Amino acid sequence: MLLTSPAGIATSHALRRRPGADVGGAVFKWLLIGATVFATGFLAVLLAVMIVDGWAVLSGNLWYFLTHGFSQRSAAEAGVWQGIIGSLQVALVTGVFAVPIGVATAIYLVEYAQNSRFARIVELNIRNLAGVPSIVYGLLGLVIFVKALEDFSKGATVIAGGMTLAALVLPIIVITSVEALKAVPDSLREAAYGVGATKWEVLSRQVLPAALSTILTGTVLALARALGEAAPLILVGAATGFLSFGDANVLETFTGPYTALPVLIFNFARLPGADWGVNAAAASVVILVLVLAVNGLAIYLRNRFEKQW
Amino acid sequence: MTSDASVAPAEATPGSPQTRIDVSTAGHHRDDAQTVFECSGVDVYYDDFRALRDVTLEVAEHEVTALIGPSGCGKSTFLRCFNRMNDLIEGARVEGTIHYHGVDLYQDEVDPVEVRRRVGMVFQKPNPFPKSIYDNIAYGPRLTGVKRSELDDVVEGSLTRAALWDEVKDRLKMSAYGLSGGQQQRLCIARAIAVQPDVVLMDEPCSALDPIATGRIEELIAELKTDYTIIIVTHNMQQAARISDMTAFFSVQPNELGHRTGELVEYAPTSLIFTNPDDPRTEAYITGRVG
Numbered sequence: 001m002l003l004t005s006p007a008g009i010a011t012s013h014a015l016r017r018r019p020g021a022d023v024g025g026a027v028f029k030w031l032l033i034g035a036t037v038f039a040t041g042f043l044a045v046l047l048a049v050m051i052v053d054g055w056a057v058l059s060g061n062l063w064y065f066l067t068h069g070f071s072q073r074s075a076a077e078a079g080v081w082q083g084i085i086g087s088l089q090v091a092l093v094t095g096v097f098a099v100p101i102g103v104a105t106a107i108y109l110v111e112y113a114q115n116s117r118f119a120r121i122v123e124l125n126i127r128n129l130a131g132v133p134s135i136v137y138g139l140l141g142l143v144i145f146v147k148a149l150e151d152f153s154k155g156a157t158v159i160a161g162g163m164t165l166a167a168l169v170l171p172i173i174v175i176t177s178v179e180a181l182k183a184v185p186d187s188l189r190e191a192a193y194g195v196g197a198t199k200w201e202v203l204s205r206q207v208l209p210a211a212l213s214t215i216l217t218g219t220v221l222a223l224a225r226a227l228g229e230a231a232p233l234i235l236v237g238a239a240t241g242f243l244s245f246g247d248a249n250v251l252e253t254f255t256g257p258y259t260a261l262p263v264l265i266f267n268f269a270r271l272p273g274a275d276w277g278v279n280a281a282a283a284s285v286v287i288l289v290l291v292l293a294v295n296g297l298a299i300y301l302r303n304r305f306e307k308q309w
Numbered sequence: 310m311t312s313d314a315s316v317a318p319a320e321a322t323p324g325s326p327q328t329r330i331d332v333s334t335a336g337h338h339r340d341d342a343q344t345v346f347e348c349s350g351v352d353v354y355y356d357d358f359r360a361l362r363d364v365t366l367e368v369a370e371h372e373v374t375a376l377i378g379p380s381g382c383g384k385s386t387f388l389r390c391f392n393r394m395n396d397l398i399e400g401a402r403v404e405g406t407i408h409y410h411g412v413d414l415y416q417d418e419v420d421p422v423e424v425r426r427r428v429g430m431v432f433q434k435p436n437p438f439p440k441s442i443y444d445n446i447a448y449g450p451r452l453t454g455v456k457r458s459e460l461d462d463v464v465e466g467s468l469t470r471a472a473l474w475d476e477v478k479d480r481l482k483m484s485a486y487g488l489s490g491g492q493q494q495r496l497c498i499a500r501a502i503a504v505q506p507d508v509v510l511m512d513e514p515c516s517a518l519d520p521i522a523t524g525r526i527e528e529l530i531a532e533l534k535t536d537y538t539i540i541i542v543t544h545n546m547q548q549a550a551r552i553s554d555m556t557a558f559f560s561v562q563p564n565e566l567g568h569r570t571g572e573l574v575e576y577a578p579t580s581l582i583f584t585n586p587d588d589p590r591t592e593a594y595i596t597g598r599v600g
Contacts, residue, residue: 114399187436191497193397195449195504196426205448210439 047288054281065282070264075275080283083264086158087227087290090260093162094169094226099219101166102173106215109174110181111203123178130171137168138232146236157237158254164236165229169222176218180211213305220298224291230262261287343370343410345508345538346391350405353386353395360386363405364573366557373530373539375549375579378559379594383571384542385433387559388510390414391540392428393421426453428508429501434517435493437485437500442468442477445485445496449504463503471499472529491522498529502537509533511541515548527552546595549579556582558591 051058057065061076068079105126113119141164152159184207192202237257259267261283268280346368353361361383368374376384386395393414395401407414414424426449437445446464455463464481468474473495477488485496494514501509511530515523530539530552543549549556557576561569575582575591586592 116399185436187432187434188438190394190397190430190432191436191438191500192448193394194392194425194430194432195452195500196422197448197452198422201452206438 050281050284050288052281054278054283054285056275056278057282058285062282065279066286070259070267075268075271075273075279078268078279080261080264080286082259083261083283084286084290086258087260087262087287089158089254089258090162090165090233091223091227093159093254094165095219095223097163097166098170098173098222098226102170102219102222103177103215105170105174106177106181107203107208110178111199111207126171126174130175134168134229135231135235137164138235140164140167141232141236158258160236161233161258161260164232165226168229168232169226172222172225173219176222177211177215180214180218181207183214184210213302216305217298217302220294220301224294224298227291227294228262228287230260230266233260233263234266261290344368345370345410346540347408347411348390348405349407351387351390351407352404353383353390354400354402354404355398356400358568359570362570362572366573366576368538368540369555370538371534371536372554373534373541373552374555374557375553376540376542376557376559377544377546377549377594378571378574379561380544381569381571382559382561384557384559385512386571388512388540388542391508391510392425392430393419394425394430396421426504427506428510429504429506431494431497431501431509431511431514433513435490435497437488437493437496440485441482442485442488442496443481445500446503449500453504467499467503468496470502470533471495472525472532473499489522491518491525494518494522494526495529498526498533502533506537508538508540511539513542513544516544523548546583550583553579555579558582558586558588558594560590560594 065079066084067081068077069082070079071077109119109123113122141160145160145163149160149163154160188206188210189202192206197205265280265283265287268276268283344367348367349365351361351364352359364387376388378384389395390403390407391409391414395403403415409424409428412419438448440448443464446467447460450460450463465474465478468477473492476492477496480487485493488496494517498509498514515526518526527548530541533539541549541553555576556579558574559571560574561571563569575586575588577587582591583595586595
C-alpha cells in the first residue's frame with residue numbers, strides 16, 4: 001500500500017487501543033481515588049472510634065447524659081447539659097456581635113471602598129487574620145473582653161466568651177460575605193441604577209437579597225466553627241470544673257460562669273479513669289451531631305433562598 | 310401593530326439581504342425639533358487613559374440617533390455619558406459639557422439619580438432582576454412613589470408599550486428568567502419606560518438576540534420614538550440604516566504610544582451617511598472595507 005501517512009486511511013489497526021498508551025493518566029486517577037479514600041476513611045475511623053468508645057454512655061444512659069450537669073464525684077453522674085446550653089449561648093453571643101459587624105464590613109469593602117488601595121489592604125489583612133491560631137484570639141479576649149471591658153462583660157462570662165469567638169470568626173464572615181457580594185453581577189446593579197435607584201435602594205433591594213443565601217451559608221458555617229473551639233474559651237474563663245446555674249434566670253446566665261461542650265470534653269479527657277474517657281467520647285459525638293445539625297441548617301437555608309428564582 | 314411605514318414588517322424581517330438606505334419617511338425635522346442633548350467638546354477619561362476625544366453633537370427630540378463604529382471606538386462610553394452611568398466606574402471622568410434641555414448634566418447640583426429617572430437605559434445583555442415579571446416593571450415606579458393602586462395599570466401599560474403584554478399577561482407572577490432572550494430584552498425596555506423617561510438609551514440591545522427577536526425590537530424602537538427620544542449604539546450598520554434618523558460614526562486610531570482614543574468622525578442624517586458620506590473613513594467603514 002502506498003498510502004501510509006497517519007492521516008490516511010483508517011485501518012482497523014490504526015484505531016485499535018494500544019496497551020499502555022495512557023499509563024500516566026491511569027496512575028493519576030488511582031492516586032486521586034486513594035487520596036479520597038484516605039481522607040474519608042480517616043474521618044470514618046475517627047467517628048467509629050468515638051462511637052465505640054462512648055458506646056457505654058450513648059447506648060445506656062444517653063438521656064441522663066444530655067440532661068444533667070457536671071459532677072466531679074463520678075463519671076456516671078456527670079452529664080453535658082451545661083455544656084450544650086453554654087455552647088449555644090456562646091454561639092448566640094458570637095452571632096450577635098460577629099454577623100452584623102462582619103456583613104457591614106464586607107458591604108463597605110465591596111460596595112463603597114470598591115477597588116481602592118485602602119480596601120485591598122484591609123481585605124488582605126482580614127484574609128491573614130483568618131489564619132491566626134485560635135489561642136491567640138483567646139489571649140486577646142482575656143486582655144480586652146475579660147479585663148478591659150469588664151464593666152460590660154462582667155469578667156469571664158458567656159458574653160466575654162462569645163465576643164472572643166466573634167473576633168475569631170469575624171474574618172471568616174467578612175471574607176465569605178465579600179465573595180458573595182462580588183459574585184453579584186454588575187449587570188444587576190446597572191439595571192437598578194438605570195431606572196433611577198439610589199445607592200441604598202440598589203443595595204437593599206437588589207444586591208443584598210441576591211447575595212443573601214451565600215452570606216447566610218458562610219455565616220452559619222463560621223458559627224459552626226465557633227461551636228467547636230475550646231482553646232480560646234479556656235483562656236477567657238469557661239469553667240473546667242464544678243459549676244451550677246442555681247436559680248439564675250436566663251439573662252443572668254449570660255453574665256455568670258459557664259462552660260462549653262469542647263471545654264467539657266477537654267475536662268473529661270484529662271480526668272483519670274477509663275469511665276471519664278467514655279464520657280469524653282460520648283460528648284464528642286454530641287458536639288459532632290450539633291455541628292452537623294448547624295451545617296445542615298446552612299445547607300437548608302441556602303437551598304431555601306436560592307430556589308426562589 | 311405598527312403603522313409606521315419605515316418599519317413595515319416585510320422590511321423589518323431580519324435576514325433579508327436588502328439594506329434599506331432610504332429613511333426619508335422618517336423625515337428630518339431638524340429645524341423645528343427641540344434639542345434634547347447638546348454635547349460640546351466631550352472628552353472621557355478612564356484614569357489617565359483618554360477613551361474619547363472632543364465629541365460635539367446635538368440630539369433632537371423624538372428622533373432615533375444611532376452611534377456606530379468599530380469596537381473600542383468609545384460609542385458605548387459616550388452613550389453612558391447621557392445618564393451619568395460612567396459615574397459608577399471608578400476613575401471615569403467626563404470633560405467638556407453635555408446639556409440636557411439646557412441644563413449642564415455634569416454640574417455639581419445635578420443628582421445623577423434624577424438624571425437616570427429621565428434618561429432610561431437598556432443594556433447589551435438582557436438583565437432582568439431576579440424577580441417576577443411584574444416586580445421587574447414595578448421596581449422603578451415603586452421607587453418614584455407610584456401608588457400601589459396604580460401599579461397594575463403602569464405595569465400593563467409598560468408591557469403593552471413594549472409589545473410584551475399579550476405574551477406574559479397570564480404569568481406576571483412568574484420569574485423573569487423564564488422568558489426567552491428576546492422577551493427579556495423587551496421586558497427590560499418595558500422596565501425602562503415604566504418610570505416614564507424622556508430619553509431611552511440602548512446599548513447594542515440586539516447583539517445577544519436572534520434575527521426574529523431583533524426584528525421585534527426594531528419595530529418597537531420605531532414605535533417608541535413617537536413618545537421618547539432614543540439613542541442607540543449598534544454594531545449592525547443595516548440596523549442603524551433601518552431604524553435611525555441621525556447617525557454618528559465614531560472611529561479609533563491608535564496614536565504613536567499605542568493608545569486608542571475614539572473620536573466622532575461624522576454626524577449626519579442617516580440617509581446621507583449611508584449614501585453620501587463626507588469623510589473617507591465613514592465611507593470605508595459603511596462599505597465594509599474597514600472595521
